[in-house]
Amino acid sequence: MQGNESISPDNVSPEEVRQFIKLLKEEDGIDFSGYAPASLGRRIAHVLSVTGVKTVDELRQRVVADKGFIRQLVEGITVNTTSMFRDPLFWSALRNDVFTALTHHQTIRIWHAGCSSGEEVYSMAILLHELGLQNKTIVYATDVNERSLSEAKEGKYSVKSMNEAIAAMRLVLPESDIKTYTRSGYPGSLHFKRELVRNVRFKKHNLLSDPVFYKFDLILCRNVMIYFTQETQDKVIALFRESLLHNAFMATGSSETLSRTGALNDFELVNPVEKIYRKKSGRNTTGSAPY
């Protein structure tokens, strides 16, 4: 493909995907080479149709001239779909299989990797509060997408999200009322109280290039690795293995199928339906917590 040839938004070729990855790496340092090419091609097509870019030359010019445009590209490529208490059975399994085991720990450290706009973070905060574990828990909520992360910090969601959240939460915590956790004066939306996330540190973090955090009892990384190549999934799971304490837990998306090879061999599957894993003993981390 020549730089001035038109990119087809309907069908981005593997060569165009490769050029796109190269351009972003050169101009911004962000590396999308670990993402599965087919879904990356679809996301690039989506971004091109939204931004109206027609050729690689035009793409290069805009990227060079406007750093904000790179953010727009990155945000368009990363899939940010999420919801509160997404897959309600997962949250019940988390309570029964994980928090029952962690309840006597002095502190509980959780890394919520790929938290998107934060709905899962607020779901987790509510669950911890209801279980009486919030005061001894520290949560790191991270994502590569800055816009999603600022929405997560704000913790303000629409009417549609509110209705979905109420229905999903009823399945997980039937006795509880989401309104206990929201501010009054925002009718028809969910605007969470700041104290609900007082023990949460929101932080921009790229799983494929940034240093990892350490000494976790639980890592949640749901519906994120599904977009990576198998090799990259294995690298990320190896990072998580190093970040987790002895016998600690890791949860992926219920519909995510990760290859049972490589670093995943060091985990046992404690809940095969909800994809909750536990690190086998003898694989403790030596690192220290950076925060």
Ligand SMILES: C[S@@+](CC[C@H](N)C(=O)[O-])C[C@H]1O[C@@H](n2cnc3c(N)ncnc32)[C@H](O)[C@@H]1O
């Ligand atoms: C589909 S959302 C999943 C959100 C949430 N975990 C859930 O299951 O509802 C995937 C998230 O992964 C993030 N993501 C993609 N690549 C990433 C990377 N390299 N490092 C960190 N986060 C990444 C995206 O920005 C997006 O917010």
